[in-house]
Amino acid sequence: MVERSEPEGAKHPTSVQRKSDREVVVRRIFDAPARLVFEAWTRPELFRQWWVPKSIGLVLLSLDQDVRVGGAYRLVFDLGDSKTMAFFGKYIEVTPPSRLSWTNEESDDGAVTTVTFEEKDGQTHLTFSELYSTKEALDRNIGSTEGLPEQFAQLDALLQTLG
Amino acid sequence: MVQYSSRLDISFAALSDATRRGVIEQLWREDASITELAERFRMTLTGMKKHVSVLEQAGLITTEKVGRVRTCRLGQGALDEEWAWLERYRRMWTARFDALDKVVEELKRKERDDGRKK
Secondary structure: OOEEOOOEOEOOOOEEEEEEOOEEEEEEEEOOOHHHHHHHHHOHHHHHHHOOOHHHOOEEEEEEEOOOOOOEEEEEEEEEOOEEEEEEEEEEEEEOOOEEEEEOOOOOOOOEEEEEEEEEOOEEEEEEEEEOOOHHHHHHHHHOOOOOOHHHHHHHHHHHOOO | OOOOOOHHHHHHHHOOOHHHHHHHHHHHHOOEEHHHHHHHOOOOHHHHHHHHHHHHHOOOEEEEEEOOEEEEEEOOOOOHHHHHHHHHHHHHHHHHHHHHHHHHHHHHHHHHHOOOOO
16 A cells, blocks of 8 residues: 655654545654643643644634533634534544544544544554545545545645645 | 555555656656666566556556657656645644643643653
């Protein structure tokens, strides 16, 4: 499968792999124990500090996270011209500090997202996986930048300036 | 093995091989004959012909035979579509994870300061 990694020399490269026709996996190592990395994914005041980095060019208006099995989450972004876009779903697995899984329900064919945190020698090996129900669903969602819909086309331009 | 149907999938399959990615990079710089490619990648002519055929079927390169020499060149816009989304996705995650790094560092620092390091 095709894999893209950063040039060597980056502290901890982020790798993206299209694992199958329905699944995309992102991997990264963090210099911290799993419980801290897990905390950053599950406490709203921490999560909002990194999920929408400035360079992405979006403004997060609100974030709700009820991190327990069956609990809901909701992110609302400002699209300008008083338009907003919401992403939402439910947590289906919460196993601190090693595993977190949620649904993406803003579209009919959203992925199931699973994040695993594996601690080795004080570092956390993180994998982020998006598993779609069909190949077409993956193409539709990933093709337009991480599940963001077509209206986010301007985002592409911004992302090109990153890295 | 996954069944590949769409053009994008054929491209990904074609690019899953390190030699074929190397050939693409090589052709990015300049056109080359199959013989030149075989020499550069230290392969038999037959082996290289197979790789070239896969890349050609995927629409990533085109070949043209003039006399006894078959010249390979990059297909028009060959990699734009294929690399673009993976690269875009990776860049977004790189930015996100760099930001996450900072948050995690801050958590570590706080924990040290609080003297509750475990």
